[in-house]
Amino acid sequence: MKRFVPRSSSGRVERESAVAPVWGTSDLTLGLPGGVFRCAGLSESQVEVLEPRFGAWRVGRQPDVHIEVRRAPQSSFDLRTVSGEVSTFERAFDADRVQLSGFDLLALIERESLDAVLLTPVDGALASSVGTPDPRFLDAFENLLRVLCAYRCLQQGGALLHSSGVLTERGVHLFIGPSGAGKTTVARLSQERGLGVLSDDINLVLPADGAGSFAQRLPFAGELGNGLPARPGDHGVVVGLHRLVQGPRHELRALSGGSGLAALLGSCPFVNSDPFALDRLIANLEPLQDLVTELSFRRDADFWQLLSPSRQEVLV
Amino acid sequence: MSVRLRRDVRFRVVGDEAIVIRQRAAEVLVLNEVGARILQLLEVEPNLDELVDSLAQEFEAERSQLQADAVAFVAELVEAGVLEEVSP
Numbered sequence: 427m428k429r430f431v432p433r434s435s436s437g438r439v440e441r442e443s444a445v446a447p448v449w450g451t452s453d454l455t456l457g458l459p460g461g462v463f464r465c466a467g468l469s470e471s472q473v474e475v476l477e478p479r480f481g482a483w484r485v486g487r488q489p490d491v492h493i494e495v496r497r498a499p500q501s502s503f504d505l506r507t508v509s510g511e512v513s514t515f516e517r518a519f520d521a522d523r524v525q526l527s528g529f530d531l532l533a534l535i536e537r538e539s540l541d542a543v544l545l546t547p548v549d550g551a552l553a554s555s556v557g558t559p560d561p562r563f564l565d566a567f568e569n570l571l572r573v574l575c576a577y578r579c580l581q582q583g584g585a586l587l588h589s590s591g592v593l594t595e596r597g598v599h600l601f602i603g604p605s606g607a608g609k610t611t612v613a614r615l616s617q618e619r620g621l622g623v624l625s626d627d628i629n630l631v632l633p634a635d636g637a638g639s640f641a642q643r644l645p646f647a648g649e650l651g652n653g654l655p656a657r658p659g660d661h662g663v664v665v666g667l668h669r670l671v672q673g674p675r676h677e678l679r680a681l682s683g684g685s686g687l688a689a690l691l692g693s694c695p696f697v698n699s700d701p702f703a704l705d706r707l708i709a710n711l712e713p714l715q716d717l718v719t720e721l722s723f724r725r726d727a728d729f730w731q732l733l734s735p736s737r738q739e740v741l742v
Numbered sequence: 743m744s745v746r747l748r749r750d751v752r753f754r755v756v757g758d759e760a761i762v763i764r765q766r767a768a769e770v771l772v773l774n775e776v777g778a779r780i781l782q783l784l785e786v787e788p789n790l791d792e793l794v795d796s797l798a799q800e801f802e803a804e805r806s807q808l809q810a811d812a813v814a815f816v817a818e819l820v821e822a823g824v825l826e827e828v829s830p
Contacts, residue, residue, distance in 0.1 A: 683756045684758075685772050688770040688772045692770045701750065701765055
């Protein structure tokens with residue numbers, strides 16, 4: 427596969443318009459937890475595609491991270507698919523950069539500044555985005571933004587957790603586990619009880635001033651996603667971290683520090699496979715490891731009875 | 743026989759345990775205290791005979807039993823993609 431941005435001389439991705447021209451002159455600046463991301467080089471129709479998902483997060487502040495969107499020939503893109511999913515992308519790491527490559531995107535991220543170039547194909551699948559909004563541009567953009575958020579959060583002492591986040595009066599409970607463990611079910615059951623759901627897919631955890639951590643909503647969601655209103659400010663102190671397993675009855679079990687840390691590491695997408703990021707990731711997660719319990723649940727909302735403060739003190 | 747951690751594998755001791763991260767496979771394993779100690783010793787001395795010598799000084803067990811258990815455990819870690827054999 428062809429490399430698309432050959433070098434960077436100053437920590438910022440070089441703008442070589444002759445190599446890969448931008449799509450247009452529009453831009454979008456998003457104020458997400460952890461930083462302000464400015465995306466330039468967009469066509470008007472691409473902004474239209476992004477607006478419904480990200481419009482609530484637009485800000486007028488100075489950006490921390492610069493993203494430039496460019497177009498490249500379809501031949502530059504990896505046409506292989508993994509498990510039949512065209513949204514899947516591969517990552518390559520070196521000490522200075524992270525590269526993403528997939529069917530709909532190529533991206534190069536500068537490790538220190540997190541400035542990035544996103545290339546989407548001009549011929550083929552996304553060609554129509556020059557004129558007509560193509561929803562697949564949203565996938566490419568969101569994939570890059572998820573990765574950037576993971577690295578930005580890492581730089582700030584936190585982590586992006588593949589998790590369901592539920593907001594209670596006491597704070598946020600985060601539920602982690604592999605796909606199929608029940609994260610979306612927990613979110614749905616919690617929502618039906620009137621509790622707020624940050625996301626049933628990805629939540630950001632950052633250290634709080636003083637002690638502890640807080641979880642914050644990002645514009646990313648899983649199956650429940652589109653049903654959740656975009657509320658950029660939603661956040662809360664993390665009061666529980668639960669590794670989900672399905673079982674015949676509800677049960678809350680203590681985990682050793684090692685098992686807690688292992689569960690957290692397995693729930694940090696993108697950065698947990700980056701050998702250059704691992705030490706920092708572990709350091710960020712260690713303060714959280716003793717919060718992790720294992721929650722066996724049977725797919726009804728009664729598990730919440732176990733998560734009251736008095737019950738959590740008496741773990742199996 | 744000598745073994746070493748595969749290049750994409752990292753481990754960290756946490757309390758009495760070790761977490762082992764297989765980055766390429768995005769997999770995390772947890773080893774108990776003895777497993778953690780074996781990995782620590784292998785980092786310094788990759789030869790299995792010398793590993794067993796070290797273990798014999800630290801743990802109360804018949805040497806033959808120690809050897810059998812250590813070899814089986816190492817084989818398990820090789821199978822799991824954590825360790826790889828190296829030529830002497």
